[in-house]
Amino acid sequence: MRLSCTVNGTPQQVDDVWEGESLLYVLRERMGLPGSKNACEQGECGSCTVYLDGLPVCACLVAAGQAQGREVGTVEGLTPAGAAPGELHPVQQAFLEAGAVQCGFCTPGLLVATDDLVHRSLAEGRKPADAEIREALAGNLCRCTGYEKILDAVRLAADRMAADPTAEAAR
């Protein structure tokens, strides 16, 4: 079947999509967007977290056809269009500086989940509390870092994004 949807603000159309295929497979194998990672394929690990119509979801659990006409935001879309080469989104920069990236496999999902959390909190005029950070990232597994540096990165990103309210959500 044919699938048309908007990915990171750009209309995309792909053909010959198998009806049982996941949105994750379409993104990685048909649209050339391998940022979202394929690990557990059962919604456990969060490595494939993307925005679907503005809400973070596991792309592995979305049937491709369910994304028809919808807006998808992936980790590749975090950096705004027109950014200079190498320019990073504040969440990406914070993960880098805080040492929150080791093997890096879980990082794309964590970046999207963090972006969502920070924007939701800042929209309510506050920074996320530690308990909220833990809750928001509960569906993103990291087997390297032990999470402490990830929590540091989220706090750092929230501080910087609170100071620069022009940063746009990728959703």
Added chain:
Amino acid sequence: MDFLQPATWEEALEAKAAHRDAVPIAGGTDVMVGINFGRLRPSLLLDLTRVPELQQWADDDGAVRLGAGVPYARVISELGDRLPGLAMAARTIGSPQIRNRGTVGGNLATASPAGDAHPALLAADAEVEVASTRGTRRIPVTEFYRGVKRSALADDELIAAVRIVPPRGPQQYSKIGTRNAMVIAVAAFGLALHPDRRAVGTGIGSAAPTPRRAPAAEEYLAGELDGLWDSRAELPAATATRFGELVAEASAPIDDVRGTARYRVHALSVMARRALTWAWADYRKGDPTCA
């Protein structure tokens, strides 16, 4: 495999009537796992996420009619006050990503004994509204579960909604797992106190072939509370302990990878005792919802 995306409820029912082996999909948190792992190869996937009626809830004739496709995240954010027991259950489900997609309708359709919504639905005397081109019927949730992952749903029917009367008394929910997120329950328990009709509702999860109530425990507790509803006096500790024992006796668990039968029985007695202690404390404070 075919993929159908009905835009209206009528179209969805017609499609199910014409393709009885079609597998409905909403949040995909069960169906896509089956497909991803090659365990499920339906001839047709029936995507229900475009049917507007399923995405809504409304007050209807004294009950909340919760569309089968409302995701758990919205049950928590929009119905925490009206349906506290179900909202508490919803908070224990998966992760934010899963709660943004998973639905009560999907939990019912899968009818797993470990489904997190079931104990809350049982305790609250929910009804399941199912429909086909033949018409609509309401099934008390106690009669909905028919076996491990089997339900009273006919092969041409779809789940339209669940109906729950907002409670007049406190509700509680408790779940045991290896951590607070992303776990299939080792055992779960839902409790509803109904001071308006001097009754008690219970729901047991993950500790029998189907989700089930604990009728003897309900009857015992209703009897013990008979003199206490009006006085709101302290509940004797022995009563809570006995209630826990009776709840555990109603279970019929197995040993599996998540836990032993013996552990599940013990956990249930503890969860039921604690849930009752919390709920009665809420009732004594006069807090009807404790959400």
